[in-house]
Amino acid sequence: AQRVTQPEKLLSVFKGAPVELKCNYSYSGSPELFWYVQYSRQRLQLLLRHISRESIKGFTADLNKGETSFHLKKPFAQEEDSAMYYCALGGGGFGNEKLTFGTGTRLTIIP
Amino acid sequence: SQTIHQWPATLVQPVGSPLSLECTVEGTSNPNLYWYRQAAGRGLQLLFYSVGIGQISSEVPQNLSASRPQDRQFILSSKKLLLSDSGFYLCAWTRQGFLSTEAFFGQGTRLTVV
Numbered sequence A: 001a002q003r004v005t006q007p008e009k010l011l012s013v014f015k016g017a018p019v020e021l022k023c024n025y026s027y028s029g030s031p032e033l034f035w036y037v038q039y040s041r042q043r044l045q046l047l048l049r050h051i052s053r054e055s056i057k058g059f060t061a062d063l064n065k066g067e068t069s070f071h072l073k074k075p076f077a078q079e080e081d082s083a084m085y086y087c088a089l090g091g092g093g094f095g096n097e098k099l100t101f102g103t104g105t106r107l108t109i110i111p
Numbered sequence B: 001s002q003t004i005h006q007w008p009a010t011l012v013q014p015v016g017s018p019l020s021l022e023c024t025v026e027g028t029s030n031p032n033l034y035w036y037r038q039a040a041g042r043g044l045q046l047l048f049y050s051v052g053i054g055q056i057s058s059e060v061p062q063n064l065s066a067s068r069p070q071d072r073q074f075i076l077s078s079k080k081l082l083l084s085d086s087g088f089y090l091c092a093w094t095r096q097g098f099l100s101t102e103a104f105f106g107q108g109t110r111l112t113v114v
Helices: none
Strands: A003-005 A009-013 A020-022 A024-028 A032-038 A046-047 A072-074 A083-090 A100-101 A103-108 B003-007 B012-013 B019-026 B031-037 B043-052 B055-058 B065-070 B073-078 B087-094 B108-113
Touching: A003 A100, A020 A103, A032 B019, A072 B087, A083 B108, A100 B031, A100 B043, A103 B012, B003 B031, B019 B031, B019 B108, B031 B073, B043 B065, B043 B073, B055 B065, B073 B108
Parallel strands: A009 A103, B012 B108
Antiparallel strands: A003 A024, A020 A072, A032 A046, A032 A083, A083 A100, A083 A103, B003 B019, B019 B073, B031 B043, B031 B087, B043 B055, B065 B073, B087 B108
């Protein structure tokens, strides 16, 4: 089964404090992990993908296959980070095109 | 450039009436297509996905069905709506056969069944 778990539905963090949004997955094959973000009144959009190992808007995420986790982190929260964040799991294409999302975490940055 | 169109943006339908939501993609060929329902506390629930014309994978047995009559057209349907079908429906597409491919989402349809 292909499953994504985001244990926190709501997360409030003070501006300037570190942020960590948790994501755990279940998948028997080689996973492709993503973080998507939805800002107020905007479309859901890609934030980052594990294979790129990049930092976007100060956010990073490391795939830990041993713990089956892909937590999203940012050292210093900014007010514009307030949004809905979804962790997503893909099967990597080539016969497994299923793309599964978690339940999402609403992040609120307190000024 | 590629674009995805989804309509209508909002819809109010009575219980027992039929439903047809349409999604089209422009600027690409042979995309993977997806229908999701977004609900508070339940996140993005995958309903159907399709890797080609006439090929539909159903993830959640329910009162809905999907069809892909053309390469870049994906339709979500119901013969008789239930109150529980109310929600926000999102269409998305990805490129086929690529690792770590990005999903592009439509603007969504807010369906209210009354």
